[in-house]
Amino acid sequence: MKFGYMRVSTFDQNLDRQKRQLEEFGCDRIFFEKVTGTKRERPELNNMWNF
Template sequence: MIYSYDKHFYIGHARVITRDQNMDLQIDASNKVGCEIIFQEKISSKSKERPELIKLFEKLRKGETVLVRKLDRSRISRATC
C-alpha cells in the first residue's frame, strides 16, 4: 500500500473478547469514516497478548489517526502505549 501524506489517513481497531461476539458494528463505523486499514482482534480481555494492536502501533505514522468506536473495546493500557 502506498501512503500519501497530502491527505489524512485513518486506521481502525475493532476488538471483541469472545469468538461468539460480532465486530460488524465496529467495522462498519470504521468504514463509514474512511479507515483504510482496520485491525481486528478476537481475544480475551484476560490476555496480555495483543498482536493486532501491536501491528497497529507499528503501522502508525506521524499525522495518522486511530479510530476506535468504543474505548472499552480497545482496552489500551499505559503499558501498551
C-alpha cells in the same frame, strides 16, 4: 491514512457493527482480533502501532 482497531472478547461475538462504524469514519486500514480483555498481549493492536 486513518487506522482503526476493533476487538471482541469471544469468538461468538460479532465485529460487524464496529467494522461498519470504522468504515463510515473513513478508516483506510482496519485491524481486528478476537481476544479476551484480560490478555495483555494483543498482536493486531501491536501491528497497528508498528504499521
